[in-house]
Amino acid sequence: MNKIIIRKTEELKEWRRNLQSDINFIPTMGNLHDGHQKLISTAQSLNCNTNLLSIFVNPLQFDSKEDLKSYPKTIDKDIEIAFSNGADAIFIPNVTDMYPKKNKSISYLKASKELSSALCGLTRVGHFDGVCTVVYRLLKLIQPKNLFLGEKDWQQLLIIKNLIEEKKFNIKIIPVPTQRDSDGVPFSSRNKHLSKNERKTLKLFSNELENAKIIFKKDKKIDLKQLTKKLKSKNISIEYLEHLHPYSLKKVQSNDNISILAGAIKCGKTRLIDHVFLMKRKPIIAIDGPAGSGKSTITKLIAKELNLLYLDTGAMYRAISWLFKKEKIDYAEESELKKILNNISIIFKSNSISQQDVFINNFCVTEEIRSQEISAIVSKISSIKKVREFLVYEQRKIGQSGGLVAEGRDIGTTVFPNAELKIFLTASIDERAKRRKSELDLRGTEEIDFNQLKELIRKRDFEDSTRKISPLKKANDAIELLTDGYSINEVVEKIVNIYNLKIPKEIQLE
Ligand code: PAF
Numbered sequence: 285m286n287k288i289i290i291r292k293t294e295e296l297k298e299w300r301r302n303l304q305s306d307i308n309f310i311p312t313m314g315n316l317h318d319g320h321q322k323l324i325s326t327a328q329s330l331n332c333n334t335n336l337l338s339i340f341v342n343p344l345q346f347d348s349k350e351d352l353k354s355y356p357k358t359i360d361k362d363i364e365i366a367f368s369n370g371a372d373a374i375f376i377p378n379v380t381d382m383y384p385k386k387n388k389s390i391s392y393l394k395a396s397k398e399l400s401s402a403l404c405g406l407t408r409v410g411h412f413d414g415v416c417t418v419v420y421r422l423l424k425l426i427q428p429k430n431l432f433l434g435e436k437d438w439q440q441l442l443i444i445k446n447l448i449e450e451k452k453f454n455i456k457i458i459p460v461p462t463q464r465d466s467d468g469v470p471f472s473s474r475n476k477h478l479s480k481n482e483r484k485t486l487k488l489f490s491n492e493l494e495n496a497k498i499i500f501k502k503d504k505k506i507d508l509k510q511l512t513k514k515l516k517s518k519n520i521s522i523e524y525l526e527h528l529h530p531y532s533l534k535k536v537q538s539n540d541n542i543s544i545l546a547g548a549i550k551c552g553k554t555r556l557i558d559h560v561f562l563m564k565r566k567p568i569i570a571i572d573g574p575a576g577s578g579k580s581t582i583t584k585l586i587a588k589e590l591n592l593l594y595l596d597t598g599a600m601y602r603a604i605s606w607l608f609k610k611e612k613i614d615y616a617e618e619s620e621l622k623k624i625l626n627n628i629s630i631i632f633k634s635n636s637i638s639q640q641d642v643f644i645n646n647f648c649v650t651e652e653i654r655s656q657e658i659s660a661i662v663s664k665i666s667s668i669k670k671v672r673e674f675l676v677y678e679q680r681k682i683g684q685s686g687g688l689v690a691e692g693r694d695i696g697t698t699v700f701p702n703a704e705l706k707i708f709l710t711a712s713i714d715e716r717a718k719r720r721k722s723e724l725d726l727r728g729t730e731e732i733d734f735n736q737l738k739e740l741i742r743k744r745d746f747e748d749s750t751r752k753i754s755p756l757k758k759a760n761d762a763i764e765l766l767t768d769g770y771s772i773n774e775v776v777e778k779i780v781n782i783y784n785l786k787i788p789k790e791i792q793l794e
Contacts, residue, residue: 287367287371287372287373288372288373288374289363289373289374289376290373290374290375290376291375291376291377291378291381292377292381293377293381293382293425296375296377296425296426297425299373300425300426300427303334305332305333305334306331306333306334306428306429306430307333307334307335307336307426307427307428307429307430308327308328308330308331308333308334308335308336308428308429308430308432308458309336309337309338309422309423309426309428309430309431309432310323310324310327310335310336310337310338310371310432311337311338311340311418311419311422311431311433312337312338312339312340312362313339313340313341313342313355313473314339314340314341314356314357314358314359314362314473315355315356315357315358315362315473315476316358316361316362316365316366317471317472317473317475318463318465318471319434319436319462319463319470319471319472320365320366320434321365321369321463322434322460322461322463323432323433323434323460324337324366324369324370324371324432325369325370326432326458326460327370327430327432327458328369328370329370330430330458331430333429333430334372334373335370335371335372335373336371336372336373336374336375336426336428337366337371337373337374337375338374338375338376338377338422338426339359339362339366339374339375339376340375340376340377340382340418340422341355341357342382342414342415342417342418343379343414344383344392344410344413344414344417344418345410345411345412345414345415345418346411346414347408347409347410347411354477355473356473356474356476356477359376362374375422375426382418382421390417390421391417391420391421392413392417393413393416393417393420393447394413394416395412395413395415395416395443395446395447396443396446396447396450398532398533399412399439399442399443399446399533400412400413400439400443402439402526402528402533402534403439403524403526403528403533403546403548403557404439404548404557405439406524407523407524407548412439412440412443415440415443415444416443416444416447419444419447420447420451423448423453423455428455429455429456430455430456430457430458431444431448431455431456431457431458432458432460433457433458433459433460434459434460434461434462434463435459435460435461435462435788435789435790436462436463436470436471436472436557437557438530438544438546438559438788439533439546441457441459442531442533444457445457445785456781457785458784459784459785459788459789460789461788461789461790461793462559462790464490467487467490468487468490468491468494469483469486469487469490469558470490470558472556474554474555474556475556477552477553477554478551478552478554479552482551482552482554483551485518485519485520485549485551486549486551486556486558488515488518488520489515489520489547489549489556489558490558492511492514492515492518492520493545493547493558493559493560494560496511496545496560496562497545497560497561497562500545500562500563504564506527506545506562508525508526508527511525512525515549520549521549521550521551522547522548522549523547523548523549523550523555524546524547524548525545525546525547526545526546526547527543527544527545527562528543528544528546529543529544530542530543530544530561530788531786539702541563541564541565541567541686541702541704542561542562542563542567542704542787542788542791543561543562543563544559544560544561544562545559545560545561545562546558546559547559561788561790561791563686563791563794565684565685565686565687566685566686566687566688566791566794567592567686567687567703567704567705567783567787567791567792568683568686568687568688568689568690568700568702568703568704568705569586569590569592569688569689569690569703569704569705569706569707569779569783570689570690570691570695570696570699570700570703570705570706570707570759570762571583571586571689571690571691571692571695571706571707571709571779572691572692572693572694572695572696572697572706572707572708572709572756572758572759572762573691573693573707573708573709573710573756574693574710574711574716574741574744574745574748574749574756575659575716575741575744575745575748576711576716576717576719576720576741577709577710577711577716577767578709578711578719578767578772578775579598579691579692579709580596580598580599580691581772582691582709582772582775582776582779583596583689583690583691584596584639584640585772585773585776586689586776586779586780586783587688587689589776589780590689590780590783590792592687592688592689593682593687593688593689594632594640594688594689595632595679595682595683595688595689595690595691596632596640596642596690596691597675597679597690597691597692597695597699598662598691598692598693599632599640599642599650599653600630600642600675600678600679601662601665601666601671601675601692602642602649602653602654602658602662603630603642603644603649603653604628604630604644604665604671604675605653605658605661605662605665605666606644606649606652606653606658607624607628607644607645607647608624608661608665609657609658609661611624615665615668615671618670621668621670621671622670625670625671625674627645628644628645628674629643629644629645629646630642630643630644630678631643635650654727656724656732659740659744660740663744663747663748663751664747666693667747667751667752667753669753672694672753672754676694676698676699676754679699679700680699680700683699683700690703693748693754693755693756694754694755694756694757696708696758696759696761696762697754697757697759698754701759704786704787705763705779705782705783705786705787706759706761706762706763707762707763707764707765707779707782708758708759708762708763708764708765709765709767709775710764710765710766710767711766711767711768712766712768713738713741713742713745714738715767715768716741717734717737717738717741718734720737720741721734721737763782765778765779
């Protein structure tokens, strides 16, 4: 593709009309650094869309004339960096073209009140309104498929996400983690203004935030007052330092697993921001849903895609059912039940075909637990209180440090009620019976009639959702996905996208 520089909005509209492919859009104010380069190269590596970068120093988002005037401008170098990192087109409009006077069709927007009344919004009055106005105008002109934003400006990212939802734009935000220099300082255009000593101060600040993260990992708490005192003792001039919920930007609550520690400091005349995400344990995804909704296949793929541990709780119940059957356990007999539960060990082991084998008391039962024979008894066995208590305890033990995706029927309600993402996966009975039938046909081990299968699924749904202990129930905060008509890959992509918007990329990489 020929590289192109567009300078007029009319020219951009014409180019857009004639463009056949989708657009990856990277909005910038120029003075491109490694952070921007990462945005462009991420866009380029993701797909074959056209990568469009805009360079526009938006006067509406500057709260001081002096800051606007001194904002570093390096346009020739920017063009070179953008093209050599994968941009196909660069849009460089001027102020009168972006905001023509007397043009009534330009919308001057207000940023979300909740999100802009914290952190930078407190002192930079009107800043986020200016960001929303320019981003909205650019998005309307460009109509991109994907929008690349740096997590460095976390509050801005949340506000733009909110804007896109509010305006019902069909645009996917792709967040890119903060890029840091070798001394730990995040890349920022304003770093250019710093003297050697000011840079040292910024380095101290960034390093202290990183240090707080390490302490938090151990202590699971943070003493904001003490940290502020420490920073002040190092002559760091703090504008704010806050420990907040990462999405609402409200004060953090004691049961929040993930939070953000964000600060702004003054180095000489330059104001700089930095943050770290703190977490007590790694994220957990809970996937619940009725039998045959595709949970196992989908969960396995999600685990692989997001590099999470796969906790197949259904297999644990099936394995216990298999053992009870083999040992002819009379599970109505409490003492017999107690004895066997005290001596059960279930472990998962990855096998060579990158799947998981299930072992119960050293028997590998991966295949056998999927038989119709086990399907017919697992619901009954999983409704035994002692069995559930035993397995919920085991599952929580595995989940203590997080970093997993678990599937079952009570994961989001009982096992991991604090999971970061809860999905309730469903499909119609017809669709589920169709899927089960082709699964069994493929295995070729048993013949079963389609209507009989539908009846079995209906019966299983009834048993699962009416049992006294941990019935199959959608958690209040779960996202329901009806998978009829969607391919497995489409459902996986949907869930991965939701996860990517819920969990900061910076956390996913830890
Ligand atoms: O982050 C920036 O560079 C700017 O705020 C943006 C998103 C390009 C809007 O002017």
